[in-house]
Amino acid sequence: MFAQRLRELRSEKGVVQKDVANFLNITTSAYGFYEQGKRVPDTDIMIKLSNYFNVSLDYLLGKTDVRNYTDxxxxxxxxxxxxxxxxxxxxxxxxxxxxxxxxxxxxxxxx
Structure with missing residues:
Protein backbone atom coordinates (compact mmCIF):
# COMPACT_ATOMS: atom_id res chain seq x y z
CA MET A 1 0.00 0.00 0.00
CA PHE A 2 2.84 2.41 0.87
CA ALA A 3 4.50 2.13 -2.56
CA GLN A 4 1.17 2.60 -4.33
CA ARG A 5 0.31 5.66 -2.27
CA LEU A 6 3.71 7.20 -3.01
CA ARG A 7 3.22 6.76 -6.77
CA GLU A 8 -0.30 8.20 -6.62
CA LEU A 9 0.72 11.20 -4.54
CA ARG A 10 3.71 11.99 -6.73
CA SER A 11 1.57 11.74 -9.85
CA GLU A 12 -1.12 13.99 -8.35
CA LYS A 13 1.51 16.55 -7.42
CA GLY A 14 2.86 16.45 -10.97
CA VAL A 15 6.47 15.82 -10.05
CA VAL A 16 8.98 13.20 -11.15
CA GLN A 17 10.91 10.81 -8.90
CA LYS A 18 14.01 13.00 -9.18
CA ASP A 19 12.13 15.97 -7.69
CA VAL A 20 11.07 13.98 -4.63
CA ALA A 21 14.54 12.43 -4.28
CA ASN A 22 16.13 15.90 -4.37
CA PHE A 23 13.73 17.09 -1.67
CA LEU A 24 14.69 14.09 0.48
CA ASN A 25 18.41 14.44 -0.26
CA ILE A 26 18.64 10.87 -1.56
CA THR A 27 19.35 9.36 -4.95
CA THR A 28 16.62 8.95 -7.52
CA SER A 29 17.34 5.23 -7.46
CA ALA A 30 16.79 5.04 -3.69
CA TYR A 31 13.46 6.84 -4.03
CA GLY A 32 12.50 4.58 -6.94
CA PHE A 33 12.97 1.57 -4.66
CA TYR A 34 10.38 3.06 -2.27
CA GLU A 35 7.84 3.31 -5.09
CA GLN A 36 8.64 -0.21 -6.26
CA GLY A 37 8.20 -1.59 -2.74
CA LYS A 38 11.78 -2.87 -2.67
CA ARG A 39 12.78 -0.67 0.27
CA VAL A 40 11.01 1.03 3.14
CA PRO A 41 12.29 4.44 4.25
CA ASP A 42 13.30 5.20 7.81
CA THR A 43 11.12 7.29 10.09
CA ASP A 44 12.76 10.62 9.21
CA ILE A 45 12.19 10.07 5.49
CA MET A 46 8.59 8.98 6.16
CA ILE A 47 7.94 12.23 8.02
CA LYS A 48 9.50 14.26 5.22
CA LEU A 49 7.34 12.43 2.66
CA SER A 50 4.26 13.07 4.76
CA ASN A 51 5.08 16.78 4.87
CA TYR A 52 6.03 16.97 1.20
CA PHE A 53 2.73 15.45 0.07
CA ASN A 54 0.73 17.09 2.89
CA VAL A 55 -0.79 13.83 4.09
CA SER A 56 -0.79 12.02 7.41
CA LEU A 57 1.59 9.17 8.10
CA ASP A 58 -1.45 6.95 8.60
CA TYR A 59 -2.59 7.75 5.06
CA LEU A 60 0.89 7.20 3.63
CA LEU A 61 1.10 3.81 5.34
CA GLY A 62 -2.38 2.79 4.22
CA LYS A 63 -3.88 2.73 7.71
CA THR A 64 -6.60 5.22 6.75
CA ASP A 65 -8.12 6.81 3.69
CA VAL A 66 -8.19 10.19 5.43
CA ARG A 67 -5.41 12.12 3.73
CA ASN A 68 -4.80 14.68 6.42
CA TYR A 69 -6.45 15.23 9.75
CA THR A 70 -7.60 18.79 10.06
CA ASP A 71 -6.88 20.90 13.10
Whole structure:
Protein backbone atom coordinates (compact mmCIF):
# COMPACT_ATOMS: atom_id res chain seq x y z
CA MET A 1 0.00 0.00 0.00
CA PHE A 2 2.84 2.41 0.87
CA ALA A 3 4.50 2.13 -2.56
CA GLN A 4 1.17 2.60 -4.33
CA ARG A 5 0.31 5.66 -2.27
CA LEU A 6 3.71 7.20 -3.01
CA ARG A 7 3.22 6.76 -6.77
CA GLU A 8 -0.30 8.20 -6.62
CA LEU A 9 0.72 11.20 -4.54
CA ARG A 10 3.71 11.99 -6.73
CA SER A 11 1.57 11.74 -9.85
CA GLU A 12 -1.12 13.99 -8.35
CA LYS A 13 1.51 16.55 -7.42
CA GLY A 14 2.86 16.45 -10.97
CA VAL A 15 6.47 15.82 -10.05
CA VAL A 16 8.98 13.20 -11.15
CA GLN A 17 10.91 10.81 -8.90
CA LYS A 18 14.01 13.00 -9.18
CA ASP A 19 12.13 15.97 -7.69
CA VAL A 20 11.07 13.98 -4.63
CA ALA A 21 14.54 12.43 -4.28
CA ASN A 22 16.13 15.90 -4.37
CA PHE A 23 13.73 17.09 -1.67
CA LEU A 24 14.69 14.09 0.48
CA ASN A 25 18.41 14.44 -0.26
CA ILE A 26 18.64 10.87 -1.56
CA THR A 27 19.35 9.36 -4.95
CA THR A 28 16.62 8.95 -7.52
CA SER A 29 17.34 5.23 -7.46
CA ALA A 30 16.79 5.04 -3.69
CA TYR A 31 13.46 6.84 -4.03
CA GLY A 32 12.50 4.58 -6.94
CA PHE A 33 12.97 1.57 -4.66
CA TYR A 34 10.38 3.06 -2.27
CA GLU A 35 7.84 3.31 -5.09
CA GLN A 36 8.64 -0.21 -6.26
CA GLY A 37 8.20 -1.59 -2.74
CA LYS A 38 11.78 -2.87 -2.67
CA ARG A 39 12.78 -0.67 0.27
CA VAL A 40 11.01 1.03 3.14
CA PRO A 41 12.29 4.44 4.25
CA ASP A 42 13.30 5.20 7.81
CA THR A 43 11.12 7.29 10.09
CA ASP A 44 12.76 10.62 9.21
CA ILE A 45 12.19 10.07 5.49
CA MET A 46 8.59 8.98 6.16
CA ILE A 47 7.94 12.23 8.02
CA LYS A 48 9.50 14.26 5.22
CA LEU A 49 7.34 12.43 2.66
CA SER A 50 4.26 13.07 4.76
CA ASN A 51 5.08 16.78 4.87
CA TYR A 52 6.03 16.97 1.20
CA PHE A 53 2.73 15.45 0.07
CA ASN A 54 0.73 17.09 2.89
CA VAL A 55 -0.79 13.83 4.09
CA SER A 56 -0.79 12.02 7.41
CA LEU A 57 1.59 9.17 8.10
CA ASP A 58 -1.45 6.95 8.60
CA TYR A 59 -2.59 7.75 5.06
CA LEU A 60 0.89 7.20 3.63
CA LEU A 61 1.10 3.81 5.34
CA GLY A 62 -2.38 2.79 4.22
CA LYS A 63 -3.88 2.73 7.71
CA THR A 64 -6.60 5.22 6.75
CA ASP A 65 -8.12 6.81 3.69
CA VAL A 66 -8.19 10.19 5.43
CA ARG A 67 -5.41 12.12 3.73
CA ASN A 68 -4.80 14.68 6.42
CA TYR A 69 -6.45 15.23 9.75
CA THR A 70 -7.60 18.79 10.06
CA ASP A 71 -6.88 20.90 13.10
CA UNK A 72 -9.33 19.52 15.63
CA UNK A 73 -9.86 22.96 17.19
CA UNK A 74 -11.94 23.82 14.11
CA UNK A 75 -14.07 20.68 14.25
CA UNK A 76 -17.18 20.14 16.30
CA UNK A 77 -18.73 16.72 16.43
CA UNK A 78 -21.96 16.20 18.27
CA UNK A 79 -22.41 12.59 19.25
CA UNK A 80 -25.75 11.91 20.86
CA UNK A 81 -28.40 9.27 20.81
CA UNK A 82 -30.83 11.47 18.84
CA UNK A 83 -28.60 11.48 15.77
CA UNK A 84 -29.50 8.92 13.12
CA UNK A 85 -26.14 7.91 11.63
CA UNK A 86 -27.80 5.17 9.59
CA UNK A 87 -28.92 7.80 7.08
CA UNK A 88 -25.33 8.81 6.34
CA UNK A 89 -23.49 7.31 3.38
CA UNK A 90 -20.73 4.80 4.13
CA UNK A 91 -18.06 7.38 3.24
CA UNK A 92 -19.38 9.77 5.89
CA UNK A 93 -19.52 7.02 8.52
CA UNK A 94 -15.92 6.07 7.66
CA UNK A 95 -14.81 9.68 8.06
CA UNK A 96 -16.45 9.90 11.49
CA UNK A 97 -14.86 6.61 12.58
CA UNK A 98 -11.43 7.70 11.28
CA UNK A 99 -11.68 10.95 13.18
CA UNK A 100 -12.71 9.17 16.36
CA UNK A 101 -9.69 6.86 15.99
CA UNK A 102 -7.46 9.88 15.44
CA UNK A 103 -8.70 11.56 18.64
CA UNK A 104 -8.31 8.33 20.61
CA UNK A 105 -4.71 7.93 19.42
CA UNK A 106 -3.91 11.59 20.05
CA UNK A 107 -5.01 11.44 23.68
CA UNK A 108 -4.01 7.83 24.42
CA UNK A 109 -0.72 8.84 26.08
CA UNK A 110 -2.19 11.86 27.88
CA UNK A 111 -4.23 9.87 30.42
Missing amino acids: DSNITIALNSDTDYDELPKEAKDEINNFIEYVKQKYKDKK
